[in-house]
Amino acid sequence: MNLKAALRGVSPGLAAATLCLGVGMSVNAQVQTKTEQVAGQAKSQVTVEKATVVSVDGNDLIVKMDDGTIRHFPNVSESARATVDGQQLGIHDLKPGMHLERTITSTTTPLTITTVQTVTGTVWNVTPPTLVILTLEDGKNQSFKIPKGQKFNINGQMVDAWGLKKGMKVSATKVVESTATEVANQRRITGSMPPPPPAPPADVPILIAKAEPVAAPAPETLAASQPPAQLPKTGSSLPLIGMLGLLSLMAGVVLRVTRPRA
DSSP, X not given: OOHHHHTTTOOHHHHHHHOEEEXXXXXXXXXXXXEEEXXXXXXXXXXXXXXXXXXXXXXXXXXXXTTSOEEEEOSOOTTOOEEETTEEEOGGGOOTTOEEEEEEEEEEEEEEEEEEEEEEEEEEEEETTTEEEEEOTXXXXXXXXXOTTOOEEETTEEEOGGGOOTTOEEEEEEEEEEEEEEEEEEEEEEEEOOOOOOOOOTTSOOOOOOOOOOOOOOHXXXXXXXXXXXXXXXXXXXXXXXXXXXXXXXXXXXXXXXXXXX
C-alpha cells in the first residue's frame, strides 16, 4: 500500500492527527476499506416520442415519426409491451396505422462516495524520510511510502520520519471523497387504434338511392298500348276453291237438263 497515496489530499496538520504512533496502543493490525454512498437530490427529464406503425415483420418494427422520418427497430423483445386502448399488446399485436407514444423518464441522481482506508501495524523497519515497513497482525510485513514533510504525533510530540522507531505501533487513516452520477431510464409505451374516416361536412348532401313505386296503368290505356290479338291460322283456301268448282259443275248439269231439245 502507498502511504503517500493514502494521505493524498490531507493537510499535514490533519495527517498528524490521523497518524498516531504510540507504544502499547491497542489497534487492529489490518488494512481495511469502507465505502459509503450518499445520494443527493434527483432530477428528472421527460422525453415524449410519437410515431405511427408502418409495418411489422416478425420482431422488426418500422414506424414513421411525427417529423416524417422513418425509424427501424430490429429484434423487438417478446416481453416488450405497449398499452393500446387499455390493452397490453406485444410486437405481434401491432398493426399498421396504430399510433404509438413512447415516454422516456431519465432520472439523474448525484452521489457522494466516501472511502475510508485504515492501516495499522507495528514498525518493523524505517528508512527515513520516505519508507516505513509495518508488521501487520497476520505477521506479514508491508512497506509504505511516507509523504514528504509528513509529521507524526508520538505521545504529544510531533516528529518526522526520523522519529519513528522499530516496535512503535502506527495507525493511519485515509478519507477520500469522490462524486458520481447515477442515471436511470424508465420507458413507457402507449398507443391508440387508427381513427375512423371523417364524416362529410354538414352542407354536403348525401345521395341515397331509393326505389319509387310505379302506378298500374288504366285498363283502356293498357288495351291501347297493346297490339290487337290475331287469331291463329287453322286452315287454307283449297277447300273453298274445290267447293266453287263443284257448284259450277252442278249449275252446268242443271242448265243442260232444262234446256229444250231442238
